[in-house]
Amino acid sequence: MNVRAQISMVFHLDKCIGCHTCSIACKNIWTDRKGAEYMWWNNVETKPGTGYPTKWEDQNVYNGGWRKDGDDIELRGAGKLRGLVNIFHNPHLPVIDDYYEPFTYKYLDLIESPAMDDQPTARPVSLITGKPINIKMGPNWDDDLSGTPDYARKDPNLEVLSEAEREAMFQLEKLAFFYLPRICNHCLNPACVASCPSGAIYKRGEDGIVLINQKVCRAWRMCVTACPYKKSYYNWGTGKSEKCILCYPRLESGYAPACMHSCVGRIRYLGVMLYDADRIHDTACSDEKDLVDSQLDVILNPYDEEVQRAAAANGIANSTLKAAQNSPVYKFVKEWGMALPLHPEFRTLPMLFYVPPLLPVMAKLSTVNNDEQAKKMDERAKHWPDNWLYDTSTEELWGTIEQSRMPLKYMANLFSAGDEGKIVNVMKKLLAIRMHRRRVTVGDVDAQKADIMLKEAGLDSLTADEIYYLTSLAKFDDRFVIPASHREQAIEMLEFTGDVKGSTGFGFMEKPERGL
Amino acid sequence: MEKINILLFIVLPYLSLLVFFFGSIYRYRKYKYEYSSLSSQFLEQKSLFWGSVPFHVGIVLIFLGHLFIVLFPKEVLAWNSNLIRLLTLEIGALILGLSSLFGLTVLLIRRLTNARLRAVTSPMDYIVEFLIFAQIILGIYIAYGYRWGSSWFASVLSPYIISLFTFRPDIQAVSQMPWVIQFHIIGAYLIVLIVPFSRLVHFLVPPIHYIWRPYQQVIWNWGRKKAKSKDEIWTVTRPFNN
Numbered sequence: 001m002n003v004r005a006q007i008s009m010v011f012h013l014d015k016c017i018g019c020h021t022c023s024i025a026c027k028n029i030w031t032d033r034k035g036a037e038y039m040w041w042n043n044v045e046t047k048p049g050t051g052y053p054t055k056w057e058d059q060n061v062y063n064g065g066w067r068k069d070g071d072d073i074e075l076r077g078a079g080k081l082r083g084l085v086n087i088f089h090n091p092h093l094p095v096i097d098d099y100y101e102p103f104t105y106k107y108l109d110l111i112e113s114p115a116m117d118d119q120p121t122a123r124p125v126s127l128i129t130g131k132p133i134n135i136k137m138g139p140n141w142d143d144d145l146s147g148t149p150d151y152a153r154k155d156p157n158l159e160v161l162s163e164a165e166r167e168a169m170f171q172l173e174k175l176a177f178f179y180l181p182r183i184c185n186h187c188l189n190p191a192c193v194a195s196c197p198s199g200a201i202y203k204r205g206e207d208g209i210v211l212i213n214q215k216v217c218r219a220w221r222m223c224v225t226a227c228p229y230k231k232s233y234y235n236w237g238t239g240k241s242e243k244c245i246l247c248y249p250r251l252e253s254g255y256a257p258a259c260m261h262s263c264v265g266r267i268r269y270l271g272v273m274l275y276d277a278d279r280i281h282d283t284a285c286s287d288e289k290d291l292v293d294s295q296l297d298v299i300l301n302p303y304d305e306e307v308q309r310a311a312a313a314n315g316i317a318n319s320t321l322k323a324a325q326n327s328p329v330y331k332f333v334k335e336w337g338m339a340l341p342l343h344p345e346f347r348t349l350p351m352l353f354y355v356p357p358l359l360p361v362m363a364k365l366s367t368v369n370n371d372e373q374a375k376k377m378d379e380r381a382k383h384w385p386d387n388w389l390y391d392t393s394t395e396e397l398w399g400t401i402e403q404s405r406m407p408l409k410y411m412a413n414l415f416s417a418g419d420e421g422k423i424v425n426v427m428k429k430l431l432a433i434r435m436h437r438r439r440v441t442v443g444d445v446d447a448q449k450a451d452i453m454l455k456e457a458g459l460d461s462l463t464a465d466e467i468y469y470l471t472s473l474a475k476f477d478d479r480f481v482i483p484a485s486h487r488e489q490a491i492e493m494l495e496f497t498g499d500v501k502g503s504t505g506f507g508f509m510e511k512p513e514r515g516l
Numbered sequence: 517m518e519k520i521n522i523l524l525f526i527v528l529p530y531l532s533l534l535v536f537f538f539g540s541i542y543r544y545r546k547y548k549y550e551y552s553s554l555s556s557q558f559l560e561q562k563s564l565f566w567g568s569v570p571f572h573v574g575i576v577l578i579f580l581g582h583l584f585i586v587l588f589p590k591e592v593l594a595w596n597s598n599l600i601r602l603l604t605l606e607i608g609a610l611i612l613g614l615s616s617l618f619g620l621t622v623l624l625i626r627r628l629t630n631a632r633l634r635a636v637t638s639p640m641d642y643i644v645e646f647l648i649f650a651q652i653i654l655g656i657y658i659a660y661g662y663r664w665g666s667s668w669f670a671s672v673l674s675p676y677i678i679s680l681f682t683f684r685p686d687i688q689a690v691s692q693m694p695w696v697i698q699f700h701i702i703g704a705y706l707i708v709l710i711v712p713f714s715r716l717v718h719f720l721v722p723p724i725h726y727i728w729r730p731y732q733q734v735i736w737n738w739g740r741k742k743a744k745s746k747d748e749i750w751t752v753t754r755p756f757n758n
Contacts, residue, residue: 004734080727087723088572089565095558096632128559129631194731197723205736215548218721219555236636239554277734514636515550515715 002277003300003311005320005483006188006208006351007246007270009260010332010339011181012471013357014430015267018179020044020140022259022268026183029258030245035237035514037102037127040139041244042259044181048155048169048410049142051180053098056230057343058156063092065191065228065346066284073285073347078195078226087197092225096236100137102127128236144177152177157413165407176405178357180414181267183259184231184244185342185350186210188275188298189284192243195226200241206485207272208351209246217241228346238514252485260480269470271327271481272320273334273351274300274311284347288417291344298349299334302327323483328470329353336467337458338426340415356411356423358430398456401427425457429467432457436464521691524702529680532709539712540720553718559632567626571619574612575648578655581609582669586677589670596667605666606659613656620649640714647707654700662697673701 026042045051055061063077075082077092086092105122113120126133142151158166169175186203190210193201200216201223203209212223212232219239223232232243247257255261260268275298283294300307302324311321324330332339332355339353368389377383401408401424408420408427416422432453439445454464470478544551557564585592596602624645627633659665672689679686690701711717 084723084726088568089561090557091565093557093561095561129635131631189732193733197726198721199723199725199729199733202733202735205734215551217552218718218723219552220723221555221557224558234555234558236556236558238549239552240549280732513550514638515547515552515554515717 001300001307001310003274003307003314003316004205004208004277005272005311005316005324006275007186007251007482008208008273008327008329008333008351008353009183010269010329010353010355012267012269012332012355013178013180014355015265015471016044016179016181016357017265018044018046018144019264020143021262021264022181023139025258025262026244029247031242033237034127035235036233036242038096038099038139039233039235039242041231041233041242042181042183043139044143044179045140046143046145046151046177047180047414048152048158048177049145050151050154050156051142052139053094053230054137055154055156056228059228059346062094062225062228062230064226064230065348066189067347068285068288071285075191075195075226078191078222083195083197083220083222087220090221090225093221093234094224094230096128097137100139100141101133101135103133103135103138157410160409160413160418161407165409169405169407169410178406180342180354181259182229182231182342183352184210184246185229185348185352186244186246188280188295188349188351189347191226191228191346191348192223192232195222196220197222201232204248207248207251207483209248209251210243211245211248212241212243214240214242228343228348229350251482254482254484256476256480256482266474266479269328269332269474269479271329272324272483273327273330274302274307274316274321274324276300280349284349288345289419291347291417292340292419292422295341295344295349296334296337299330301334302330317484320483323481326481328474328479328481331466331470336429336463338429338467340422340426342415343417344415345417354415355430356415356426357406358427358434398424398428398431401431428453428457429459432459433464433467433471436461437468518691521687524698525676525687525690526680526685528702528705528709532705536708536711540717543712543717544720551717551721552715554636554715556627556633556636559636560626560630563622563626567619567622569619570615571623572616574614574616574619575652577612578609578616581612585666585670586674589674592666592670596664596670602664602667606664609666610656610659613652613659617649617652617656620645620652624649640710643710644707644714644716647703647710651700651703651707654696654703658697658700662694 022042023040023044027040031037031039031041040052043052051057056064059065059076065076066073067076103124103126105124107122109120110122123132124135125131145151152170153166158169161169186208187210188208190201190203192212193203193210196212196217197220198216198218200213200218202211202213204211217240219234219241221234221241223241223243224230224234226232227243232241234240235242247255247259250257250261256270260270279298283291283298286294302308302311302321308321312318329339333353339355341350341353344350367387370385370387370389374383374385404411404427408423409418411423412418412420432450435445435450435453439447439450451461454461459467557568595605627637627641627645662668672693676686676690690698693701707716711720
């Protein structure tokens with residue numbers, strides 16, 4: 001057993017309101033620079049939708065991640081042979097047009113233009129060339145536009161659905177969508193690290209953060225191809241790749257990362273998990289149907305005495321072990337089994353977990369006769385001759401999950417490599433907790449019914465209350481359990497963090513400018 | 517005339533090598549962030565394929581060929597004693613030269629016509645492209661007009677270059693050369709001279725070690741085991757990533 005610690009995260013999608021505060025917090029700190037304008041280390045996508053960069057999930061296009069090769073795994077679009085052969089021209093590299101050309105507006109024209117017959121306008125100009133452009137694409141172009149044919153219908157996850165299922169999803173009255181915030185997953189088996197010819201990318205042993213050494217990166221561009229989540233970005237200005245650094249300067253000083261700290265919906269949880277590094281490779285090689293389970297198996301129980309001994313032998317501090325025991329992430333992922341990794345089939349063992357959203361399944365449309373109601377309306381009032389009702393009653397215990405407006409198959413394609421059972425398990429828990437809490441607070445739910453639901457979901461009322469607390473009432477310190485970084489032992493961390501203010505946060509004083 | 521020859525074929529090469537050697541090391545240590553191939557594929561990738569691949573394949577093999585003849589002149593002469601083998605070598609080299617010429621032309625046109633690329637082009641990039649372009653044109657002209665280059669290079673120029681490196685410079689032969697060949701030699705020195713000041717540094721850091729390193733890299737910023745152990749002395753080392 002080779003115990004290591006990993007700072008891991010849970011995103012509770014039911015709570016995400018799609019406000020993009022996280023993206024802005026991140027951009028203001030890290031990527032508001034030349035060459036990085038187009039980068040969104042944190043972005044929020046509308047699902048179903050094509051995402052950013054366009055259709056990033058379609059690995060037939062981008063060739064990211066690992067694929068199974070006999071008993072072993074290999075990188076799809078990079079690797080030792082493929083990477084070195086393609087070093088002069090990488091055929092699988094996404095280019096700026098797959099993201100969008102960054103732009104600004106000539107605001108000064110509004111003020112400085114001479115007196116004319118017409119109002120002056122602020123024309124959009126490219127941030128690369130400085131010339132006027134026609135904006136074709138921007139960050140979150142598909143935000144909330146789930147139903148339009150250009151975006152939602154091109155979602156790669158819909159390929160497993162039948163034509164009829166797809167059509168049903170996009171009927172205007174039944175349309176449902178949710179938000180998917182994404183940052184770097186700080187994977188256990190990162191494809192970007194494996195693909196870097198220079199060896200510039202590495203995973204930190206202490207906390208599992210994956211970083212690109214900016215001084216070793218030589219712009220061979222393989223990490224951009226290899227990352228299946230497209231969370232490694234090429235800075236066209238400086239000629240270096242950059243990615244989410246999980247705000248390590250903040251983490252080391254005990255603050256939550258900017259995206260998590262600023263989260264309005266409080267959907268994010270961060271904490272330490274211990275994992276067995278010896279089993280990473282075997283796990284990444286397991287069959288697709290076992291991927292989620294074996295990934296969860298790699299995560300160790302911090303209360304297990306054997307694990308504690310092995311952790312101590314590996315130099316893991318007691319404070320980190322304590323943080324692992326209090327970790328909200330461990331609770332969501334392992335104890336309660338409510339959070340799943342995003343696209344586990346990419347085999348990078350992502351360490352960022354999502355609680356799938358329940359919201360769209362709760363209500364369904366039923367046909368009713370509204371004629372009597374219509375007669376009562378004032379004749380001047382505008383009304384539609386609808387004969388359906390937005391029905392939120394739950395006569396059957398699990399009926400609404402099976403008839404979910406967001407097809408389970410779609411969710412399974414996102415979070416469990418196609419295994420609908422895992423999604424149903426989580427949804428049952430979410431729904432059972434909701435029923436249980438309604439019994440407690442409103443009291444109009446039959447007590448026996450709520451108990452049956454809890455039991456079938458594998459919960460008891462105590463656990464349900466605990467989950468409810470962490471979901472809805474949790475305070476800052478419950479959501480973010482950050483271990484001490486032990487600056488007294490870490491030379492890197494002894495440096496004055498204020499030195500880095502105003503620079504790019506990569507921890508060195510050289511101006512990050514393009515070389516000659 | 518002799519003074520000019522000394523300047524061009526003794527002073528210039530030593531100056532170039534000194535600047536190249538110390539300049540590259542200084543830049544690597546002091547401005548490591550600037551060591552990059554500065555790939556522009558992200559901004560334009562269609563014509564890059566037709567430029568970058570033929571150019572790099574051609575220029576790298578031609579460079580290695582020149583190096584090989586300098587180091588092993590006797591072996592090359594022995595190989596060239598057979599006409600078929602000589603022709604194979606010469607025609608092969610000419611094709612590589614033409615391939616790099618084609619590639620560089622595509623790259624040059626691409627850089628001049630694409631607005632996005634002009635935004636990331638420095639004056640040094642133009643100097644580099646012009647120098648290499650001129651060097652390739654001269655090289656192809658020499659290969660065509662002064663046959664057979666691989667043979668006389670091995671017998672006349674290899675001793676000159678080796679004499680430079682053994683600090684007994686002998687410019688007798690090189691000062692008798694036709695001016696085209698002399699220009700080609702001077703061009704080579706100029707390219708070596710500007711390496712530390714240009715993006716050419718990327719050829720000094722090819723990712724060879726990727727072949728044998730393990731795929732995954734985990735780096736500990738500090739040795740926790742060491743810090744906790746009573747027996748070991750905790751030494752202060754600057755971390756790798758800073």
